[in-house]
Amino acid sequence: MFDSEDSAFEFTKQIGLAKFNASGSNPSNVVYQELRLGQGPTLQEGDSVEVKYTGWLLENKAIGTAFDSNMSMEKAFRFKIGKGKVIKGWDQGVIGMKKGGKRLLLVPPSMAYGTRGMGSRIPPNATLVFDIEIRKVQYII
Numbered sequence: 001m002f003d004s005e006d007s008a009f010e011f012t013k014q015i016g017l018a019k020f021n022a023s024g025s026n027p028s029n030v031v032y033q034e035l036r037l038g039q040g041p042t043l044q045e046g047d048s049v050e051v052k053y054t055g056w057l058l059e060n061k062a063i064g065t066a067f068d069s070n071m072s073m074e075k076a077f078r079f080k081i082g083k084g085k086v087i088k089g090w091d092q093g094v095i096g097m098k099k100g101g102k103r104l105l106l107v108p109p110s111m112a113y114g115t116r117g118m119g120s121r122i123p124p125n126a127t128l129v130f131d132i133e134i135r136k137v138q139y140i141i
Contacts, residue, residue, distance in 0.1 A: 009035050013063065013104050013131070020106040020127075021061045030093045031106040038101025038134060043094055045082030050136040051094075052076050058106065058127035067121040067128075076135045087112050089128065099137045105130040 002008040016033025023031060043049065054069040070077055079085045081094060089107030097103055107128040109115070117124040 009102075009131075016104040016106060017062065017129075020058075027106075027108045028110055029108070030089045030111055032093055033104040034101070035104055035131070036100065036102040036133075038098030040099045040137070041139060042096045042098055043081060043134070043137065044140070045091075045095065046080065046140040048078065048080045048138040049094065049134055050076035050078045051132050052135055053130050053132040056129045057122070058129050063129050087128075090130070090132070093130070094132065094134070097134050099134050102131070102133040105132060 002011065012033055012035050016031065019033065020027065020031040023029075052071055054066060054071055056066050057064045059065065079090070082091050084091070087107065089105060089111035092111070093103065093105040093107065105128075107130065109125045109127060112126065112128045113122050113124075115124050117126060122128070
């Protein structure tokens with residue numbers, strides 16, 4: 001059906017955008033679309049993860065300007081789920097993922113940086129889009 005994994009990812013991202021755009025003018029929850037399922041136990045609050053990601057601004061109901069990425073870096077970003085060390089949209093958006101999984105997260109302002117924005121890269125009230133991949137997991141016992 002698709003000539004490459006990248007083509008399938010791009011198609012699936014469009015499905016995620018459509019779901020988010022259909023959720024109304026002011027969504028309050030993270031909308032996600034699985035890009036690759038991964039394997040093993042599902043992630044839960046308290047697990048530690050290492051992720052690779054790219055973040056974009058949602059502009060005119062489409063993926064717009066990239067504001068951050070660690071895809072070209074050797075080291076992944078590490079955080080403990082549910083401990084408030086990342087935006088709420090990430091803490092909630094990775095729950096249920098599995099190691100090796102890849103997900104598109106569409107994060108409304110209330111679950112990102114809200115009315116304050118983040119420096120010059122993320123304006124106030126910005127909806128954020130993330131392509132996030134779980135590289136390593138340390139599960140709680």
